Amino acid sequence: MVSASRPLLLTSLVLFACGESGNGTDSAATTAATEASETAGDPTGGSDGDPTGNPTTTESVPTTGGTTEGGEDVRPNWHQDIAPLVTASCQTCHAPGGIAPFSLMTYDEAKPWAALMAADVEQGLMPPWHALETDVCQPPLPYLHDPRLSDDQKAMFQDWADLGAPQGDPALAAPLPPPPSLDLANPTKSITMTTPVDIDKVGNSLDFFHCLSLDPGNAAPVYVDGIQVLAGNPKIVHHVLIYVDAGADSASWPGGVKQNCGGGAGIGNAQLIGGWVPGGMPMVAPAGVSTELPAGARLILNVHYHATGGGPETDSATGLALRWTDAPAEWSTYFTLIGAPGVGDSLAGPLMIPAGEDAHVEEYEYVVPDNIPALADVRVWTVLNHMHKVGVDMRVWVEGAGGDTCLLHTPKWDFNWQRSYQYDAPIDQSFRVRAGDRVRLRCVYNNTMTNPGVVEMLAEAGLDAPVDVGLGEGTLDEMCLTGVGVAIKGFSL
Numbered sequence: 001m002v003s004a005s006r007p008l009l010l011t012s013l014v015l016f017a018c019g020e021s022g023n024g025t026d027s028a029a030t031t032a033a034t035e036a037s038e039t040a041g042d043p044t045g046g047s048d049g050d051p052t053g054n055p056t057t058t059e060s061v062p063t064t065g066g067t068t069e070g071g072e073d074v075r076p077n078w079h080q081d082i083a084p085l086v087t088a089s090c091q092t093c094h095a096p097g098g099i100a101p102f103s104l105m106t107y108d109e110a111k112p113w114a115a116l117m118a119a120d121v122e123q124g125l126m127p128p129w130h131a132l133e134t135d136v137c138q139p140p141l142p143y144l145h146d147p148r149l150s151d152d153q154k155a156m157f158q159d160w161a162d163l164g165a166p167q168g169d170p171a172l173a174a175p176l177p178p179p180p181s182l183d184l185a186n187p188t189k190s191i192t193m194t195t196p197v198d199i200d201k202v203g204n205s206l207d208f209f210h211c212l213s214l215d216p217g218n219a220a221p222v223y224v225d226g227i228q229v230l231a232g233n234p235k236i237v238h239h240v241l242i243y244v245d246a247g248a249d250s251a252s253w254p255g256g257v258k259q260n261c262g263g264g265a266g267i268g269n270a271q272l273i274g275g276w277v278p279g280g281m282p283m284v285a286p287a288g289v290s291t292e293l294p295a296g297a298r299l300i301l302n303v304h305y306h307a308t309g310g311g312p313e314t315d316s317a318t319g320l321a322l323r324w325t326d327a328p329a330e331w332s333t334y335f336t337l338i339g340a341p342g343v344g345d346s347l348a349g350p351l352m353i354p355a356g357e358d359a360h361v362e363e364y365e366y367v368v369p370d371n372i373p374a375l376a377d378v379r380v381w382t383v384l385n386h387m388h389k390v391g392v393d394m395r396v397w398v399e400g401a402g403g404d405t406c407l408l409h410t411p412k413w414d415f416n417w418q419r420s421y422q423y424d425a426p427i428d429q430s431f432r433v434r435a436g437d438r439v440r441l442r443c444v445y446n447n448t449m450t451n452p453g454v455v456e457m458l459a460e461a462g463l464d465a466p467v468d469v470g471l472g473e474g475t476l477d478e479m480c481l482t483g484v485g486v487a488i489k490g491f492s493l
Contacts, residue, residue, distance in 0.1 A: 076160045077168030078107045084174050085156070086110060089127045089147035091179040092281070097234075099278040107167050114165035118157040121149055128417040130410045137395055137409035140431045144424040145180065145281065184228035184282040184321045191216055191299075192230065192319030195255030199236045199305045200312035204462070207238070211258040211266035212301040213250035214319060216293065222324040223290035227283045229276035229301075232317030238306040239277040242320070243270040244291070245298040263473045265300045272335050272483075277418070282321075286381050286427040289487045290329035331427055331487035333381070338396075339364040339441045339481045340471050353390055353445045353478060355466035362480045364441040372435040376490035379430040383408040384420035386481040389453030390469050391415070393444035396482045400437040407431070408482070415453055420483065427487050443480035445469075 076082060086094075086104050094104035104110045110117070120126035127147035133139065149157075160166070191214045199208060216222075231237040243265040250258070250267055258266040265272075273291050274283045285291070293299075303318060338344045340351045344366030353360045372378060385394040391413045397406040408421055423430050433439075447466050449455055454466060461476055469478050 073168060073172065074163055074166040075168075076156045076163075077166040078110065078160075079168035079170055079173035081156055081168075081174070082110070082160050083107070084176055085149065085153055087176045087179050089149060092147075092182065095179075099234075111165045111167075114157075114161040118161040121154045121157050130412060130414060130417060130419075131408055131421045132411055134409050134411055137397070137406035139407065139409075139423075140405050141423040141425045141429075144422040146424075180281055182228075182281060184226045184284070184323055186323060187226070187228065187321040188222075188324050189216060190230065190319060190321045192317050193232065193256060193301075193315070195257050196314050196316035197257060197259075197303075197305070198312050198314050199307050201307045201309050204460075206307040206309060208259075208305045208307070209261055209263060210303055210305060211250070211253075211261035212303060212318065213245070213253050213256040213258070214299045214301065215251070215256075216297070216299060216322060218293060218295060218297070218324075220295050220326070222293050222326060223328045224273075224293050224322055224324045225285045225290045225329065226321075226323035227274055228321040229280070230317065230319045230321060231278065232319070233313055233315040234278060235308055236305045236313045236315060237278070237318060238304040239275065240304070240318070241265075241275040241302040242273050243300040243302070244273055244293060245270050245300050246294045248296055248298045250298050250300050261302065263302065265302060267300070270300060272337070273333075274335075280419070285329075285333055286331075286422075286425075286430070286487065288329050289331040289333050289381065289427055290325070291333050292328065293324065331379075331489045332492065333485060333487050336484050336486065337481055338366045338439055338484060339443075340479055342366075342481055344439070344441070351471040351478060351480060353447045353469040355447055355468050358446045358448045358450065360445045360447060362443045362445070364480060366439040366441075368433055368435055368437045368439065370435040373491050376488065377428075378433050379427055379487045380407060380423070380433060380484060381427060381430050381487055382420045382422040382485035384418070384483045385410045385413070386418065386479055386483065387413055387415070387443055387445075388478045389415045389457040390445045390447050390451065390478050391443060391453075391480075392446045392451065393442075394480070394482075395442045396484075397440050398431075398433060398437050399440060400434065405431060407484075420485070422485075430487075433486070439482075439484070441480055441482055445478065 073080070090104050092098070093100040094102065096103050096105065102109065102113065104113070117126070127149070129146065129148050131139070131143055193212045193214065197210055227242060229240045229242070245265065245267060247269065250256075264270070276283070299320060301318065301320070305315070307313070336343065340346065340362070344364045347363040347365055348361070351362050383396065385396065385408055387394055393411045394413055395406065395409040397404055447454060447469060449466065457476065458464060458466070467476060469476060471477060471479065
């Protein structure tokens, strides 16, 4: 899992995400909401006075309040049943200024969407979460920040919608859990870009990759355990990758910006340490784990900007909030990219997905190097999968002396919903890898018009029929890539 030469190329990689959209839209929810509004009428009025479009009767649901005429509480209702679930699992995105197309902070905001919410949670579309337990994958540990609802909780949403989304009595409201915070706790320092960047559509091109060099100003080594990306203009900041520039080579960039730097750091010998998409939570390593930021080092942000198509937009404030200490933690963390275009070997030759194939498979294998001392400890704490729009299923597992261990399976791959999946366990209880272990990747692709991602991809390129797809960063390219974060104790690279 550890390589002395970690690959740096990573395009369209999205980490720690509640969603993909950088312009405040949610295509699945927006489409569903449109359909719901067409069938249910005006969300603020609805048919027969009910915003979901469901008929109401005074026997089951009052026209005001959340109790029957006899005074008995209607259950489930918002205050006692639904609000705690929405707070815990939805408000990271569905908040004012969030990336979701509507807010769910209050009863009045949520009631018009009751039917849509019930349908989406029943289908597993919301909350978005793609790391699934399957017949071929039982991860070694639960995942941190898992927002998924139980079957009983899903049924509760449907019952609530069927009853007409009763409010209930605020005096009987259940305690609300604190919503997941998008702000890093106790940051040591915040730094921002020094030169504005203007983004506008060029021909048919909406996507641009520019690298920003930031100076944290640390004259001595520091050890980072928390990072938050600060998006200067959320309308156009699509996602961000973060690199350590130990030699401060990027200090020579005019204005601290290198435009059109591709999918990497814009320099060689930079270390990837994380990334972000809108709605993503701060990147916080497990307790006792940190990343060294050498004295005088700079940080490089590879920012994927996505033009709105409605005219130029300016970003002048993208940056980072950082939390660090002066002493190293017991464990050091490193990221390795495995597959294509990462380390490891293809088991099927160069990546190529023929047009018309609906279940094409690419597989890669990476052997953990033998430079790990026998008494050293290497633990996996976060894993992510990455493909583009032809991909439909991806799995990564480890073949070791004790048998096979599946790290992550995303069998319903969706390019629009990408994130890393961090294990919910102390670092010394997380999955351990050893020299000689084999990390295996299996990526499945559907390169036909039955794949909505292919239809979208071809439309962006002005095509109407599938084409052969190879390895690369562009719209008509693919990847088969796993990012693995490991913590190391007992030796250094």
